Amino acid sequence: MQTRVRRATVGKRRVLRVHNRADEASVARITRCTHFHRRIIMLSETILEIRKKGDLTQEDFAEKLFVTRQAVSRWENGETTPGIDTLKRISELFNVDANAFFGTAACCQSCSMQLKKFDDYAVNIDGGVNTDYCHYCYVDGAFAMDGTVEDMIEVNLQYLKEFNAENGTNFTEEQARKILKMHLPTLKRWKKT
């Protein structure tokens, strides 16, 4: 089943419409979520590593990916991130998967959905992949849903049944709410600094 979130505008407020949300409402696996700022470092390190392994200069690498040498340099310095299409191209050319770039247990730092495939990730305004959020939560450079962490917990709980079915778990709403209340506030979007 696929999560489908449609953003609509009511007055000046963006609201979220969610349809058929299933495994994305990660409840059971949430505790294995990779800490977010690790991932941007991982992404730049992985790109550098792949290039070095291939014995390629930044120019060579850039040429293969149809980008400028400066772009490669900025990725490796962690200043910007490649776009999804570029990441897919790197993954095809050098035979690495999304986990190599982001780690195996990345999750959205807003809703805690597991991020497994390139297309799970949001896209930044500059076209680069957003290493923090899923593409349902973060759209066109902004959060798709205005609201509190409590609102997000309730959104996730709407899909508890599907989640349980998908994962062979049997959480009651009360149990799931308790876990989400502990976990979601630790995510980047909700964390009080």
Ligand SMILES: [Zn+2]
């Ligand atoms: Zn999300």
